[in-house]
Amino acid sequence: MTNYVIxxxxxxxTYEGIVPVYxxxxxxxxxxxxxxxxxxxxxxxxxxxxxxxIGGLDRPTSGSVKVNGHELTGKTDSELIDFRLKHIGFVxxxxxxxxxxxxxxxxxxxxxxxxxxxxxxxxxxxxxxGEVGLADKMDKRPTELSGGQQQRVAVARALxxxxxxxxxxxxxxxxDSASASNLLDIMARLNKEEGITFIFSTHDQRVIDRARRVIxxxxxxxxxxxRR
Amino acid sequence: xLLRLAYRNIWRNKRRTAITLMSVFFAVILSTLMMSMKxxxxxxxxxxxxGAYSGFVQVQSAEYLPDRSLDDALMMSDGIDSSxxxxxxxxxxxxxxxxxxxxxxxxxxxxxxxxxxxPVAEKDHTDMAARVSDGAYLEPDDKAVLLGSGLAKxxxxxxxxxxxxxxxxxxxxxxxxxxxxxxxxxxxxxxLSKQLVILPLKxxxxxxGAEGMCTNIVVLMDNSDRSTKIVSDxxxxxxxxLVAHDWEVLMPDLKHMIETDRKEGYVFMFILYMVISFxxxxxxxxxxxxxxxxxxxxxxxxxxxxxxxxxxWLEVVMLALLGSILGMIGxxxxxxxxxxxxxxxxxxxxxxxxxxxYGMEPVMQSTVxxxxxxxxxxxxxxxxxxxxxxxxxRLLRMxxxxxxxx
Numbered sequence: 001m002t003n004y005v006i007x008x009x010x011x012x013x014t015y016e017g018i019v020p021v022y023x024x025x026x027x028x029x030x031x032x033x034x035x036x037x038x039x040x041x042x043x044x045x046x047x048x049x050x051x052x053x054i055g056g057l058d059r060p061t062s063g064s065v066k067v068n069g070h071e072l073t074g075k076t077d078s079e080l081i082d083f084r085l086k087h088i089g090f091v092x093x094x095x096x097x098x099x100x101x102x103x104x105x106x107x108x109x110x111x112x113x114x115x116x117x118x119x120x121x122x123x124x125x126x127x128x129x130g131e132v133g134l135a136d137k138m139d140k141r142p143t144e145l146s147g148g149q150q151q152r153v154a155v156a157r158a159l160x161x162x163x164x165x166x167x168x169x170x171x172x173x174x175x176d177s178a179s180a181s182n183l184l185d186i187m188a189r190l191n192k193e194e195g196i197t198f199i200f201s202t203h204d205q206r207v208i209d210r211a212r213r214v215i216x217x218x219x220x221x222x223x224x225x226x227r228r
Numbered sequence: 229x230l231l232r233l234a235y236r237n238i239w240r241n242k243r244r245t246a247i248t249l250m251s252v253f254f255a256v257i258l259s260t261l262m263m264s265m266k267x268x269x270x271x272x273x274x275x276x277x278x279g280a281y282s283g284f285v286q287v288q289s290a291e292y293l294p295d296r297s298l299d300d301a302l303m304m305s306d307g308i309d310s311s312x313x314x315x316x317x318x319x320x321x322x323x324x325x326x327x328x329x330x331x332x333x334x335x336x337x338x339x340x341x342x343x344x345x346x347p348v349a350e351k352d353h354t355d356m357a358a359r360v361s362d363g364a365y366l367e368p369d370d371k372a373v374l375l376g377s378g379l380a381k382x383x384x385x386x387x388x389x390x391x392x393x394x395x396x397x398x399x400x401x402x403x404x405x406x407x408x409x410x411x412x413x414x415x416x417x418x419x420l421s422k423q424l425v426i427l428p429l430k431x432x433x434x435x436x437g438a439e440g441m442c443t444n445i446v447v448l449m450d451n452s453d454r455s456t457k458i459v460s461d462x463x464x465x466x467x468x469x470l471v472a473h474d475w476e477v478l479m480p481d482l483k484h485m486i487e488t489d490r491k492e493g494y495v496f497m498f499i500l501y502m503v504i505s506f507x508x509x510x511x512x513x514x515x516x517x518x519x520x521x522x523x524x525x526x527x528x529x530x531x532x533x534x535x536x537x538x539x540x541w542l543e544v545v546m547l548a549l550l551g552s553i554l555g556m557i558g559x560x561x562x563x564x565x566x567x568x569x570x571x572x573x574x575x576x577x578x579x580x581x582x583x584x585x586y587g588m589e590p591v592m593q594s595t596v597x598x599x600x601x602x603x604x605x606x607x608x609x610x611x612x613x614x615x616x617x618x619x620x621x622r623l624l625r626m627x628x629x630x631x632x633x634x
């Protein structure tokens with residue numbers, strides 16, 4: 001029996017209103033360890049909603065989400081926060097670093113919440129920022145970094161807690177070609193060399209080209225699941 | 229790091245921080261000035277009515293209050309001196325005999341308080357001699373009076389003129405006398421200046437037919453804050469039949485007036501605090517709204533909401549404390565100004581009449597009391613911290629996904 005990192009069953013999200021909006025409809029998605037998966041689809045197809053439900057940020061209307069065998073749908077908000085801290089790394093479209101902290105402190109922040117001892121934190125921060133090519137920018141604040149550099153710090157932050165997988169919502173959307181390419185190189189290397197599982201929501205062709213698996217959503221329905 | 233995060237967050241939007249700091253800063257200055265003026269007014273009132281005349285503690289016959297009748301005067305004895313002087317913090321005492329009488333000049337007659345004092349003891353222990361504004365101070369064997377300046381004005385008398393006193397003496401005897409005015413005395417309290425006729429003790433005892441007696445003994449101390457303790461100590465040591473009272477018992481009207489005025493002050497302060505609170509509350513909501521997305525991200529990546537709320541509260545508390553300290557520093561010169569340069573209302577002014585109606589000097593002087601400064605700073609800081617509870621509650625209930633969409 002395969003052990004899935006992520007397993008969704010009949011996952012549905014409906015926004016109630018005068019006219020109900022079916023954001024995701026009956027999605028059955030499984031992600032295995034070490035995958036490099038892109039969830040694609042046009043705007044409004046439900047990519048981000050699906051990602052949010054997998055990440056425990058949004059609650060499904062029906063269906064289930066399991067992460068490494070843990071069912072998320074029954075967890076309280078507080079339990080979900082703890083769960084995210086320990087198991088899931090996030091990379092957002094607009095970097096979302098803490099503006100008053102340096103690159104080092106931003107990366108360290110998650111580990112601090114996890115109460116990891118300082119010596120371990122320092123070593124891990126050095127390693128991660130080195131891996132994303134920012135060893136010399138440790139003491140820079142986000143405003144002193146380019147968009148690409150900020151997103152690389154965001155990747156380092158996402159990996160700091162040694163998560164089961166990283167969810168990246170349109171990570172290249174705000175980056176120029178060179179920065180996007182550089183970021184994808186880093187993530188691909190981390191996936192290949194360290195076995196980190198990445199799941200992207202994107203409509204950036206550069207990401208799609210690098211992905212080893214592409215799940216296509218249309219109107220909230222998984223219409224294609226292609227492995228390369 | 230949470231503390232560092234909170235501290236740095238304060239300075240990330242300098243304009244917003246400046247607005248919040250200014251709100252707290254001016255709030256502390258305004259409330260400190262208001263309280264300092266009020267407390268200064270009370271202190272001046274107590275000084276002019278109690279410190280300058282009646283004293284903070286008196287020893288009397290147990291029956292003297294509430295009628296204040298000469299018939300309940302006490303006989304002076306050696307035991308009184310030893311029990312008073314053996315009490316801690318007592319620096320001296322002065323005997324007085326006092327009762328009401330009619331005071332007349334050629335022109336008119338007015339009610340007056342005739343007081344017998346020991347000129348030597350008063351000179352040593354009180355500032356009675358310094359209050360002589362015209363003429364000369366009394367000698368123990370004088371057969372002359374010092375007249376309150378207000379009463380002199382009412383009677384149309386000046387130094388060297390003659391005053392006639394008619395009243396009731398000890399045990400219903402008739403008290404009459406005719407005395408030259410040796411000097412005029414002026415008290416801070418206009419009420420006292422309008423009432424007092426002061427005689428040397430021996431002459432007053434003769435006038436009232438109460439030789440060797442006095443109605444009250446003013447106990448002098450090194451610090452008026454110790455009056456309650458002194459009253460308590462004296463209660464155990466005074467000869468039988470004598471009691472000690474502090475100013476609150478002696479002058480219940482004054483106590484009541486201060487308490488009532490203080491309560492009114494609290495109402496004004498409450499309104500002021502409310503106005504301040506809404507200002508600070510608005511700034512806080514602004515702080516919350518403009519960072520909601522960021523808060524959502526922090527919760528999304530695993531920061532507990534209570535921890536986030538704690539960081540926000542720390543920011544607010546730091547701001548409030550900083551603003552309060554700056555406010556205290558800012559209030560010092562303002563309050564000091566009104567201490568060294570009090571507002572004095574001129575004769576005939578509306579405010580003067582109002583002050584005089586309450587028996588007060590028409591002077592508004594602040595008090596430079598660190599207690600008032602600290603209290604106001606703490607109150608404003610506490611209000612700010614309490615107001616921060618609302619944004620904290622919102623953070624505690626915040627949904628990361630909703631916040632991230634904002």
